[in-house]
Amino acid sequence: MNDLVKVSDLSIRYGNKTAVKQISFTLPAGQIVGLLGSNGAGKTSLMQAMMGLIPYQGQIEILGFNPQTQREAMLEHVCYIPDVAILPPWIVVADLLQLMCGLHPKFKLELAQQKLAQTIIPLNAKVKQLSRGMIVQLHLAIISAIDAQLMILDEPTLGLDIPARKAFYDMLINDWCSDTRTVLIATHQVDEIENLLSNVMMINHGQLVLNESISHLDERFIGVRYGLDAAAQIEAAAPLHRFRQMGGECAIFAGNAPSNIDQLGQTFRVELADLFVALAQPSMEKPHATV
């Protein structure tokens, strides 16, 4: 498989603080990968290291380039957007497009203009005169006109309302993603991206606690809603996580579900948000959850 990203044994330190601890993973082409983790888990640090913006220990290869020593060449094929919801309010749309030509070598001005022509955004408007939804459309026109192979988005929909967030992801998937491109998205909005992702990575306290394709999650994790009569058996089977939902007790198992789980209660597919909570618990001991 064609791996666009290879990370091995990556650690990131800020003084005495270790933000990312010896993580390894690869990202093949054609994936939409969600990078999930609690506040301070290490998502931004990982992305910044991948972009060669901060020092790190270990190996990172982005499209065959070393981000530390070959950053300029790497950036011709990669697009990193720390926060797409922020554009300078004073800038005129047409000038922004021109600015982008200087900022990214693979920015296709004509393509961005075509995309904008499909919206009601006037080229002579200032960003501050646009509605939030229009600003999202402007961002999307810019992003989808970047002919990169790897897109790295850090909290792309921060501050946007629900329709604008949905529009952002719809257009990202429809207009930018392809079999040869991969996008890595760090977000806290687990629910809204669950159905878009091909893969999910979860970081907890700088460690990679999950790296899995969405299609395989069902094979690895199962949930069960159970009554009081089954509580002792569920507890004895050491679930990864237990929680209450709609007045019922629920448990999540990771590969160690009791063989008679169907008889203990009603089984269900584990949602990413619940898995996230399960794997992001303060306890670092997760005997059944392996990457």
Ligand SMILES: Nc1ncnc2c1ncn2[C@@H]1O[C@H](COP(=O)(O)OP(=O)(O)OP(=O)(O)O)[C@@H](O)[C@H]1O
């Ligand atoms: N420049 C810095 N100097 C010192 N410590 C830092 C610096 N940047 C990040 N950290 C620390 O590294 C850890 C990881 O931070 P990081 O920003 O990568 O997390 P994150 O997962 O992106 O968090 P959030 O979801 O809150 O944005 C945190 O403990 C943070 O305090």
